[in-house]
Amino acid sequence: xxxxxxxxxxxxxxxxxxxxxxxxxxxxxxxxxxxxxxxxxxxxxxxxxxxxxxxxxxxxxxxxxxxxxxxxxxxxxxxxxxxxxxxxxxxxxxxxxxxxxxxxxxxxxxxxxxxxxxxxxxxxxxxxxxxxxxxxxxxxxxxxxxxxxxxxxxxxxxxxxxxxxxxxxxxxxxxxxxxxxxxxxxxxxxxxxxxxxxxxxxxxxxxxxxxxxxxxxxxxx
Amino acid sequence: xxxxxxxxxxxxxxxxxxxxxxxxxxxxxxxxxxxxxxxxxxxxxxxxxxxxxxxxxxxxxxxxxxxxxxxxxxxxxxxxxxxxxxxxxxxxxxxxxxxxxxxxxxxxxxxxxxxxxxxxxxxxxxxxxxxxxxxxxxxxxxxxxxxxxxxxxxxxxxxxxxxxxxxxxxxxxxxxxxxxxxxxxxxxxxxxxxxxxxxxxxxxxxxxxxxxxxxxxxxxx
Amino acid sequence: xxxxxxxxxxxxxxxxxxxxxxxxxxxxxxxxxxxxxxxxxxxxxxxxxxxxxxxxxxxxxxxxxxxxxxxxxxxxxxxxxxxxxxxxxxxxxxxxxxxxxxxxxxxxxxxxxxxxxxxxxxxxxxxxxxxxxxxxxxxxxxxxxxxxxxxxxxxxxxxxxxxxxxxxxxxxxxxxxxxxxxxxxxxxxxxxxxxxxxxxxxxxxxxxxxxxxxxxxxxxx
Amino acid sequence: xxxxxxxxxxxxxxxxxxxxxxxxxxxxxxxxxxxxxxxxxxxxxxxxxxxxxxxxxxxxxxxxxxxxxxxxxxxxxxxxxxxxxxxxxxxxxxxxxxxxxxxxxxxxxxxxxxxxxxxxxxxxxxxxxxxxxxxxxxxxxxxxxxxxxxxxxxxxxxxxxxxxxxxxxxxxxxxxxxxxxxxxxxxxxxxxxxxxxxxxxxxxxxxxxxxxxxxxxxxxx
Numbered sequence: 001x002x003x004x005x006x007x008x009x010x011x012x013x014x015x016x017x018x019x020x021x022x023x024x025x026x027x028x029x030x031x032x033x034x035x036x037x038x039x040x041x042x043x044x045x046x047x048x049x050x051x052x053x054x055x056x057x058x059x060x061x062x063x064x065x066x067x068x069x070x071x072x073x074x075x076x077x078x079x080x081x082x083x084x085x086x087x088x089x090x091x092x093x094x095x096x097x098x099x100x101x102x103x104x105x106x107x108x109x110x111x112x113x114x115x116x117x118x119x120x121x122x123x124x125x126x127x128x129x130x131x132x133x134x135x136x137x138x139x140x141x142x143x144x145x146x147x148x149x150x151x152x153x154x155x156x157x158x159x160x161x162x163x164x165x166x167x168x169x170x171x172x173x174x175x176x177x178x179x180x181x182x183x184x185x186x187x188x189x190x191x192x193x194x195x196x197x198x199x200x201x202x203x204x205x206x207x208x209x210x211x212x213x214x215x216x217x218x219x220x221x
Numbered sequence: 222x223x224x225x226x227x228x229x230x231x232x233x234x235x236x237x238x239x240x241x242x243x244x245x246x247x248x249x250x251x252x253x254x255x256x257x258x259x260x261x262x263x264x265x266x267x268x269x270x271x272x273x274x275x276x277x278x279x280x281x282x283x284x285x286x287x288x289x290x291x292x293x294x295x296x297x298x299x300x301x302x303x304x305x306x307x308x309x310x311x312x313x314x315x316x317x318x319x320x321x322x323x324x325x326x327x328x329x330x331x332x333x334x335x336x337x338x339x340x341x342x343x344x345x346x347x348x349x350x351x352x353x354x355x356x357x358x359x360x361x362x363x364x365x366x367x368x369x370x371x372x373x374x375x376x377x378x379x380x381x382x383x384x385x386x387x388x389x390x391x392x393x394x395x396x397x398x399x400x401x402x403x404x405x406x407x408x409x410x411x412x413x414x415x416x417x418x419x420x421x422x423x424x425x426x427x428x429x430x431x432x433x434x435x436x437x438x439x440x441x442x
Numbered sequence: 443x444x445x446x447x448x449x450x451x452x453x454x455x456x457x458x459x460x461x462x463x464x465x466x467x468x469x470x471x472x473x474x475x476x477x478x479x480x481x482x483x484x485x486x487x488x489x490x491x492x493x494x495x496x497x498x499x500x501x502x503x504x505x506x507x508x509x510x511x512x513x514x515x516x517x518x519x520x521x522x523x524x525x526x527x528x529x530x531x532x533x534x535x536x537x538x539x540x541x542x543x544x545x546x547x548x549x550x551x552x553x554x555x556x557x558x559x560x561x562x563x564x565x566x567x568x569x570x571x572x573x574x575x576x577x578x579x580x581x582x583x584x585x586x587x588x589x590x591x592x593x594x595x596x597x598x599x600x601x602x603x604x605x606x607x608x609x610x611x612x613x614x615x616x617x618x619x620x621x622x623x624x625x626x627x628x629x630x631x632x633x634x635x636x637x638x639x640x641x642x643x644x645x646x647x648x649x650x651x652x653x654x655x656x657x658x659x660x661x662x663x
Numbered sequence: 664x665x666x667x668x669x670x671x672x673x674x675x676x677x678x679x680x681x682x683x684x685x686x687x688x689x690x691x692x693x694x695x696x697x698x699x700x701x702x703x704x705x706x707x708x709x710x711x712x713x714x715x716x717x718x719x720x721x722x723x724x725x726x727x728x729x730x731x732x733x734x735x736x737x738x739x740x741x742x743x744x745x746x747x748x749x750x751x752x753x754x755x756x757x758x759x760x761x762x763x764x765x766x767x768x769x770x771x772x773x774x775x776x777x778x779x780x781x782x783x784x785x786x787x788x789x790x791x792x793x794x795x796x797x798x799x800x801x802x803x804x805x806x807x808x809x810x811x812x813x814x815x816x817x818x819x820x821x822x823x824x825x826x827x828x829x830x831x832x833x834x835x836x837x838x839x840x841x842x843x844x845x846x847x848x849x850x851x852x853x854x855x856x857x858x859x860x861x862x863x864x865x866x867x868x869x870x871x872x873x874x875x876x877x878x879x880x881x882x883x884x
Contacts, residue, residue: 194252
């Protein structure tokens, strides 16, 4: 068996000749001094929604958690779901990030699974079913919306889920404290895989808007 | 408050004008037909070790889990740590990936935390402490290696941890079955943040080698 | 009292010197030969959503019904709501239009009224309340979606209402017959007042897409 | 089937590049602040008589009802014909318009149908026949005017119908009240499709005059 699949080795060669060569001094500094990312991004595992690509991020810029459906569980010191909580703790308390962005996207397989009725679990252990139960309550409401199309229900739950996760973030004491002191800002965003467009969550209303296109009149232009 | 931090909006503009413009038909296909990534990559949240960058990956290529220290917990249907297990289940059973790569890296903060003696927990809940307890056993052993430098102990545990996670992957019944049938291949890799070099794990011995530089004589070239 | 408000007289002067002067022969032909519009458009009274403006239409192109919330009642020969039915009959049977487009829009006051709870009727007769009762059933469902923002419920009902009206169109025997014979095509569209963008309804799924931006891969480009 | 007929998509592209681009800040304000049109216009569906074109109206200026033959039914809380009544209620009580203009036009198909003798109904339900019965009384009288040409009878009924609708407007209590308090003004107008000329109704005599050409001596200029 090869040490790694050929396409990955080829991709790494391209990286070495291209990006690494251009940013070599940056990589060396980052290795020497340690990472100091300003932003924690919580994104989905989906192969079409990588944060570094979507935001053209440089090394050292984004500390990234990726799980199915970019979920943040509520703060529960003695419950399940520790991996994401551990990474949030590390980013906020250990690294002192200034921003947290929850990045959802269209056509999310996890959200689709949450909306599917009477599906067979993927496995006996049904890890996915239990993970997605984090959004059982809103999923249940959305499923009843028979007047909406399947596509509309999908997008609705993707965005509700982001708002849910933003609220769950605030149940972490150190998140709420730093936000209250103005040291930490929380954002929601939703990426349209087909059009590449980015929608951002209005902190007050929870509505998603496209910064590139849709500004209140006061923003001019 | 702005909808998103300015540098992220600027990064997305760059993406739209650059990569998205070039790969538009690919994004549309992926949206329309769904994702069919061949590889599941389990990587660290570290801002310096993004898989898409390291492997110059295109959209649709890699399904990516990112947690602290790229750990895979053992298969335990009734235990904690469901997030990573759920994503593995989704990738293997739901998407039918052909490869799983566990990608570790140098200067890993999680591994450093596991090796630190008598450190204060980052928070009362100590999520990080409990998460890194997944590698308590090997960490304990490495900590006693007083003849190794701190840097050597760091690299040692990073690589032991990868082998540990590879073994844990095989405790998932559907992983072991597919690997046994030749439908799934498991790899380990370790990225040197400073030099950009990629080390890959020899499946038989567990040693890490650089494919670019270090090949057995029979591989020629 | 002046014969007409000054700004309207001024507007008509501009029309005479501009558009009428350019299209004079067209106006004369249309007067002499009669109108033969190919498209019936059912739009809202809203001052921000005029079809001729949105579609840059020339005289003679669009036969336009405008009522509150661009509603089409179900075919009921002995019931209320005859005005819109009369105009549909005139357009389809009398003029032989080839297309019917139901054009909704964002921030629709009628839809907002349908979603408002416990509002005082505008007048004792409550004509608006009775008119909007045409969408009571879907409005009721949407009102219960507490996990959606007010803005999301608004957009949801605007689009559900368009689908509702498309279905009601098909209850008119002469509409269903002509559509069945391939002589008449029915479309839905939704105009975003803020961005000027046009979303069109997919005839199969009922989802709204932007033709300018979001094409299935087969459309190329 | 395409999402929308090609000529409509092309027309919208022209709108985006032209009018929308020029008036973008106005559209954004109107979306953000809501509509506040000063004028309700009741016009015909006819493809040659669009109010926005005839009066060169900007977005946000005219709240427009369009039905066959620009009719206003008498106020009847328990009768048919709710659509036009609902829109009048919305405009006067909900939006507080200051002007109502009933805009008729030459060669009106609805008026022509009302004058036709012994015509087959367009359909079994005969919605048009019942709608136009709103002007049965004057139509009956005009039909007997055998010394007038068909064209003269047509123009006569078009203008009588406008006066009829103006009177019906005043049967709406909230219209009569606001007019009595000087908060609302009612106008009649008639558009000549062939010449583009606008005729306006003298509030006292009911005669139609062209403001551009025909002013009483005291108006000077």
